[in-house]
Amino acid sequence: MNIPTHLKYTKSHEWVKLEEDGTVTTGITDHAQELLGDMVFAEIPKVGRHLKRGEECAVVESVKAAADVYAPISGEVITTNPELESAPEKINQDAYSAWLYKLKPSNTSDLGELLDPTEYQKILDNESH
Numbered sequence: 223m224n225i226p227t228h229l230k231y232t233k234s235h236e237w238v239k240l241e242e243d244g245t246v247t248t249g250i251t252d253h254a255q256e257l258l259g260d261m262v263f264a265e266i267p268k269v270g271r272h273l274k275r276g277e278e279c280a281v282v283e284s285v286k287a288a289a290d291v292y293a294p295i296s297g298e299v300i301t302t303n304p305e306l307e308s309a310p311e312k313i314n315q316d317a318y319s320a321w322l323y324k325l326k327p328s329n330t331s332d333l334g335e336l337l338d339p340t341e342y343q344k345i346l347d348n349e350s351h
Contacts, residue, residue: 224252225343226318230294230336233345237318238294238336246333248294249321250282250313253346258284261310266302266322273297273325275332280322282313295332297325 225231230238235254239247255261263283273279273293280291302323305312312320327333337345 224318225339225346227339229318230333230338231342232292232294232336234292236291236294238333239321240333241324244327244330245300246295246297246325246327247321248323248325250289250291250317251342252317254282254289255313255317258282258289259286259314260284261313264306264310264313264322266306267299269299269302271299272328273299275329275335282310291322293325294336295325295327296329297327297332299323300326 228239231251235251237249237251241247261282261284265281267273267279273296275293275296277293278290279293282289282291303321306320306322
């Protein structure tokens with residue numbers, strides 16, 4: 223299982239990277255894409271949309287199922303990954319480079335609520351039992 227140590231995670235299998243400029247990049251974890259299988263579609267929130275932490279904000283669809291993606295923190299969508307519209311399979315190729323969108327956080331204390339890699343691994347371990 224690939225769980226990069228420089229990222230933060232959510233219980234609903236999103237990853238979060240705090241960028242040097244204070245923005246946040248997010249996507250779905252390797253575990254999530256593995257469970258879903260071959261991606262065929264990604265619906266990403268529009269630029270300018272204000273998200274609340276925990277809100278459904280995107281959908282990824284595979285040949286097996288559709289899954290909601292939740293906002294890991296509150297903030298405004300400042301950019302989206304245009305590659306995923308025509309090539310959602312990039313999520314399967316590398317879930318950690320195939321980011322969905324970037325946020326400008328509205329409350330940086332939300333970042334403290336995210337899981338570190340060790341905490342995320344414990345959630346995965348509990349799911350497999």
